[in-house]
Amino acid sequence: MELKLSRRDFGLAAAGVVAMGATAMPGFAGAADAGGDWLDIIKAQHQELDRLLAAVKSAGSHEARVAAFKRFSVYLFAHCLAEEVTVYPALAITGSESASKQLYGEQDGAKVLVARVADALAAGHDSDLPAMLDTLGTALHAHVAEEENRDFPPLKAKEDAATNTRLTSEFKATFRRASA
């Protein structure tokens, strides 16, 4: 049986419109419940994204590649959405509006790269994937470095305890809904 997934499938799954199935996505909701505050959770999710992307690269068949990319993209979109509705607005209001805009733009760019990979997989052009995944990985690493080193620690330091607590619970709830 050949697994066919369109760009639309990935988008709808990320938006929670299409159920991906409990066996296909084990443990994703738990990722939002890892200990610590919003920054600890985000750092842990960045590491998980690296692991999920490596699993796409090392998949040994088209079907395994499609399944691994589905897991990666759903996780990535849930992570992006949680940042975009909780942390990036706080960064724009309390920290730097230009840094917030830059992060939104970079995540939009990543979504386009994900759509290109989904199109290539749907067309069976698996040989195009290594270069595309390298491009995606490089973009993600640069983006993550900005978040973890430049933008998020000063934001956390600037916010008061109540706001950090609210950001943590809103981030968790959004990620959980988007990855269910």
Ligand SMILES: [Fe+2]
């Ligand atoms: Fe992030």
